[in-house]
Amino acid sequence: MQPLHLSSYTAVTCLGQGLVPTLDALRTGRSGLAHCAFETATLDTYVGEVAGIDDLELRPDLAAFDCRNNRLAQLGLEQDGLAEAVARAARDFGRDRVGVFIGTSTSGILETELAYRRRDPETGALPPDFRYEQTHNTYSVAGFVRGLCGLQGPAAVVSVACASGAKVFGSAWRLIESGLIDAALVGGVDSLCLTTLYGFNSLELVSRTPCRPFDAGRDGISIGEAAAFALLTRAPVDPDPWAVLLLGLGESSDAYHMSSPHPEGLGARLAMERALASAALGPEAIDYLNLHGTATPSNDAAEGRAVATLFGPAVPCSSTKGATGHTLGAAGALEAVICALALREGLMPGGVGTSNPDPQIGIRYITERQDQPPRRVLSNSFGFGGSNCSLILGRAG
Secondary structure (H helix, E strand, C coil): CCCEEEEEEEEEECCEECHHHHHHHHHHCCCCCEECCCCCCCCCCEEECCCCHHHCCCCHHHHHHCCHHHHHHHHHHCCCCHHHHHHHHHHHHCHHHEEEEEECCCCCHHHHHHHHCCCCCCCCCCCCCCCCCCCCCCCHHHHHHHHHHCCCCCEEEECCHHHHHHHHHHHHHHHHHHCCCCEEEEEEEECCCHHHHHHHHHCCCECCCCCCCCECCCCCECEECEEEEEEEEECCCCCCCCCEEEEEEEEEECCCCCCCCCCCCHHHHHHHHHHHHHCCCCHHHCCEEECCCCCCHHHHHHHHHHHHHHHCCCCEEECCHHHHCECHHHHHHHHHHHHHHHHHHCCECCCCCCCCECCCCCCEECCCCECCCCCEEEEEEEEHHHEEEEEEEEECC
């Protein structure tokens, strides 16, 4: 594949707003997880809640889109000059030549949860001010972002659980490669809601402590929320050596089980192999792996087997979900941004919260930051139903 340039990128998580607090957390090994105090949830668990969302107001002409998920999207677009970079792309290429591709899993479902509390006691009808199309509807966040940025190009949402925020890079690459667009705003936005908190709890997948990916004592996930975005354009002819490029991507579907990965990680391995092939690279070219690493016993074991089979025990690996929580449909985009930061700043983030890497998983899991500048990194995102996506990012020089 022809590389694409991540010309601008940012993220908002429980670690803070924008790249500065995110980088600080990567350097210091800080986690943003805190005991759950979200909405009316009474679960004994830790979550990665983003501060300040409730204080945001949407632009008056987009007020119909008001929900937690779209407010979180707006907060993300306001960071690190991203909105200005998108505006420049629209001027340079034309508003109809910039696409929007967003990953999400629950969209604005919290708005529906709140509406159900206000049903008519006699008829059960939802309140008249509830706007499904602009809030709960999965496309809502793409429509909102497209409107907020004044874009007129193709727009779509990818919703395949926890691989959503990675697979949008593939959607954007295919349309740029085909010549339909010249640039794409890609990202992932997923916000906390009661459905995911209680749903994952019912599956007995939620930990009562901050999650510990790949730890011998890992016992479940910590759910987080995030908005992460990147502006993709064709790679310049003579790029800055430290420019971050999307070099390869691989997708697969193992269709093994609705909520469990193939125990040998076959789909995961296929996604990584396809990413390497698309970048014309061998496994030895990868300097660091950002693992999907949810901290459930079976998921980490399956991913570990796939990584060990393909890369062996030498390549440094970690999961950053111990710092941010599992941000579900936003995770792939968030971790792509983290990988871009790792490339730009010359570090490999340690796995926060993990103190005793599982010796039964034959990979080199790092728990402390490594100040070894990587040149190429691979990021994994795997979702319910067997949707898998691996991205390879690298420095231009």
